[in-house]
Amino acid sequence: MAADDKGPACPRCGSVGLRFVQATGDTSHYKCPSCRRDYKRKGSGSLTFGRTNPMFQPLFAVRSEPDPEEDVGFVTDMVAADMPLDAIAAMVREIEAELAQPSQQVREIAGNVASEEKCRKFLAAFAAAVQARVEP
Numbered sequence: 327m328a329a330d331d332k333g334p335a336c337p338r339c340g341s342v343g344l345r346f347v348q349a350t351g352d353t354s355h356y357k358c359p360s361c362r363r364d365y366k367r368k369g370s371g372s373l374t375f376g377r378t379n380p381m382f383q384p385l386f387a388v389r390s391e392p393d394p395e396e397d398v399g400f401v402t403d404m405v406a407a408d409m410p411l412d413a414i415a416a417m418v419r420e421i422e423a424e425l426a427q428p429s430q431q432v433r434e435i436a437g438n439v440a441s442e443e444k445c446r447k448f449l450a451a452f453a454a455a456v457q458a459r460v461e462p
């Protein structure tokens with residue numbers, strides 16, 4: 327075992343190695359020392375953002391929906407209701423970054439039943455709806 331044993335590379339930062347934080351059940355948790363994003367990997371599945379990522383909440387809200395885009399209005403009301411404007415802006419930036427440059431299977435972040443394509447369409451519609459709501 328190498329002395330500089332590192333986790334997988336951060337999907338956002340490229341070559342930066344993730345730090346292993348802990349294992350809960352069959353899920354390993356990591357943190358990027360550079361961008362501070364949390365990641366998790368369940369069993370032999372793919373590396374995804376952890377629960378602290380702003381994308382988790384909207385995806386979790388529609389995790390059992392086969393067509394999540396139909397619920398965008400409802401999820402926007404629920405998620406954005408009490409969220410400060412800077413947190414909304416950060417959430418929209420995070421979603422746009424992932425849509426522009428996919429780094430993982432977003433459907434695995436919260437365990438959505440919908441396809442990857444449908445989850446990405448949902449995130450795009452959600453980000454647009456949230457932005458439309460906060461713009462004066």
Ligand SMILES: [Zn+2]
Nearest residue numbers: 336339358361
């Ligand atoms: Zn990173």
